[in-house]
Amino acid sequence: MTTQRKEAKRERILDAAVLEIARRGYYGTTVSTIARRAGVADGTIYLYFKSKEDLLVSIFERAMQRFNFEAAGIVEADGVGAEEKLRRFVALHLSLLGEDRDLAVIFQVEFRHTLHILERLSRSRMRDYLALIARVLEQGTEEGVFKRDLDALLAAKMVFGILDEMATDWVLSKKNTRLASRSAPVTDLLLGGLRTS
Amino acid sequence: MTTQRKEAKRERILDAAVLEIARRGYYGTTVSTIARRAGVADGTIYLYFKSKEDLLVSIFERAMQRFNFEAAGIVEADGVGAEEKLRRFVALHLSLLGEDRDLAVIFQVEFRHTLHILERLSRSRMRDYLALIARVLEQGTEEGVFKRDLDALLAAKMVFGILDEMATDWVLSKKNTRLASRSAPVTDLLLGGLRTS
DNA sequence: CCGTAGTGAATGAGTATTCAGTTTTCTGCC
């Protein structure tokens, strides 16, 4: 079997897992259910993934790879100011999650299942993502547009916190709003704060 | 048995549950383990709680009652400006979680187990908590110190998002920092934003 | 001495993972 065909099957299993886990939750989804949706036998799952948990982590890895790739494109753009980069970053985060509700559910809910999984995830790709935000903030202070005394990493976590809460709130809301529509108010608050200027 | 003694036993079970679930996770903790730590038989748990899930929800209810009580005290204080109220609110949130790591773990991780539980929780006490933040922001716009065009509820969610991320980050970090030490930078960013003024 | 509270072994449902057997794909040869 060619590498390409194997890769495609792996993707099919991951897609099936995203769909089922988003709807029934990680513990509510059996490996059999995922296998059935992917059109393979239960045992086949274990040819591609070490365990059910490994499957969940692989969903995360695949998604974060895309997130980080796109985010890096924004951060590394030449001749773009920090403010504009931040604007784009916020829009990107909200768009990527807002365009795939199943994935959003998994990111906002299912990945937080146990301290153990959360620790594993946050130690990996998550760090890179936060570092990218921090880079934008550092650029901003260098340009003199962002405050001089900013702790870039801490501030990056706050930026992430806002985006994360927007996503969770959207996932939980029944209303049919677009997540990306919150880009502007989020950026405004981040840049200008609550105070009147 | 007096109501008081019954209440005390219920509290003991809740305390035991907080401790065990924080350490092993909800799914990693058996009802037997909780019973053993509380010094009661397995069956006794079911005299006080409908199910294991009800136990988790009861932990949330008990904690949120305290949170909301203390938060309401801040929001309803007479003769205090919105900026100062926000400062106090941030400090309160970070202190309450920072002083009880087990409870913090449960809040930041275990409560988010399934969409189902999260929905249940966010529809109840969580709403009130957000509403309290929103009230402070509204007061600020009325006073003219906060921006006029603020969507108070949306901004409240952003405030909450930052606090929530600070707490999660603290829970996941091995370092021995105090969560409350982040009060000042959080408040600064919220009030003044990233931009130089 | 009775009703309330508590007990903990038994139940029964659920399911991740394995593995002996089957099918498909690949390889080298005519």
Place this chain on the structure above:
DNA sequence: GGCAGAAAACTGAATACTCATTCACTACGG
């Protein structure tokens, strides 16, 4: 092309658990 044999991929029923919940019985307090 086509074919045998080997290797790789796949299958799904059986295994080997784990645990929430129940309930017949016991102990206790008023």
